[in-house]
Amino acid sequence: MKTRYTFGGDEHVFVEMDEEMSLAAFFKSLSMSNAVRDADIPGVTEICPANASFQVRFDPDKIHPDEMMSRIKELESKAEKSENRIDTRIVEVPVYYQDPWTHETLMRFRERHQDPEGTDLTYAARINGFDTVEDFIEAHHSAPWFVSMVGFVSGLPFLYQLVEREKQIEVPKYVRPRTDTPKQTVGYGGCFSCVYSVRGAGGYQMFGITPMTIFDPRQETSYLKDFMVFFKPGDIVKWKPIDREEYDRILKAVEDNTYTPRIANVTFDLDAYEADIAGTNAKLMEALNDA
Structure with a gap:
């Protein structure tokens, strides 16, 4: 470099x-x-x-x-x-894939998309060589992700997939940006996944939505009372697929201030990761499972 x-x-x-x-x-x-x-x-x-x-x-x-x-x-x-080594944390983020809100939004903006006849997920699955949307979703949530930056809009994390280079998902942004994106949409553009911290314009492909608040300028959310932004560079994320029932349950817990994100403190060593990606990822997820 x-x-x-x-x-x-x-x-x-x-x-x-x-x-x-x-x-x-x-x-x-x-x-x-x-x-x-x-x-x-x-x-x-x-x-x-x-x-x-x-x-x-x-x-x-x-x-x-x-x-x-x-x-x-x-x-x-x-x-x-x-040293290419940091003390950080791994966080479990629930995701309701193929939810009705991002689906309604993406259908409103099909004329701005590369594939006006499909959906964001069918397009992403096809260009990445997956046979089904379900296979693509599994590839998205099966490995952890590294938060490399927080910004663009307040609290929005950019996440980089912790897999071999040739296995990384890549999806272009919309041909023309949308004027609307639901709050807490899990999106994808280039080699980065993200979570839209607020409702607004956007150009990333939309895969699902999380019930977990990640930005609260009033700091009323129980786990954001110390700081209004949840993520910081160096955090590691593990997506957890959930259904509508689980989404509603977690959303109510967040609103009632009874929800606590699942978090484990870990050390991430770049040299160890590059020497054994699968082994490093397994240890990270084991730490989360033990939390």
């Missing part, structure tokens, strides 16, 4: 690890953004990590842009020596 440094206007430095997403690029981006934060460089006002990059906002009245660029570049060697 060759890191690319560019200015973003007068107040930003953009640091790109790679043109494509990989866990190695994510870990280097995480290490460098942490190094910038730890360096406490005068003039830095904000650090924004992304999937395989990060951006630093600074006050040019306090530090010259060239000096800021130089200070950040100096930290790259330190980041390269950092």
Whole structure:
């Protein structure tokens, strides 16, 4: 990977690890953004990590842009020596696949889709070589996912599938974005899955919906009283398929403030993962099952 440094206007430095997403690029981006934060460089006002990059906002009245660029570049060697290992958590997220709300929405916007005669799931299954939608859904939920970024809209997580590269699901976004997407839709675009934290426009394929609130600016949800956003980069997610009855039960528990997400604390080691993907995933899911 060759890191690319560019200015973003007068107040930003953009640091790109790679043109494509990989866990190695994510870990280097995480290490460098942490190094910038730890360096406490005068003039830095904000650090924004992304999937395989990060951006630093600074006050040019306090530090010259060239000096800021130089200070950040100096930290790259330190980041390269950092361990590719983080203490994190694995979270079970229930998903009602093929739900009536995303289905109604996707049918309203078929003229904006690559396959106007089908559904998002039939299209995704076909282009990824699956015989049935059920086989595709199983591939989506059978392995864990890594949260590589939170943003675009408040609280929305981007999730990267923890499987061999050749097994990763890939689905393009809509030809033209929708003007509506139900809140907490589980979507897919490119190599990323996501959860729409709020209702609004969107272009990702829609596969289902979760009853689990992931963004609460009022912090009234029981498990979001410490912070309004549930996910953070480095989290690991395991989708759990549920039916309508289970969806309704969990939704009521969330509304009644009696729902507690299933979570286990784990350590994720990139080197161990790359040496044994199946074994690493099995240990992650075992930790969740024991929680």
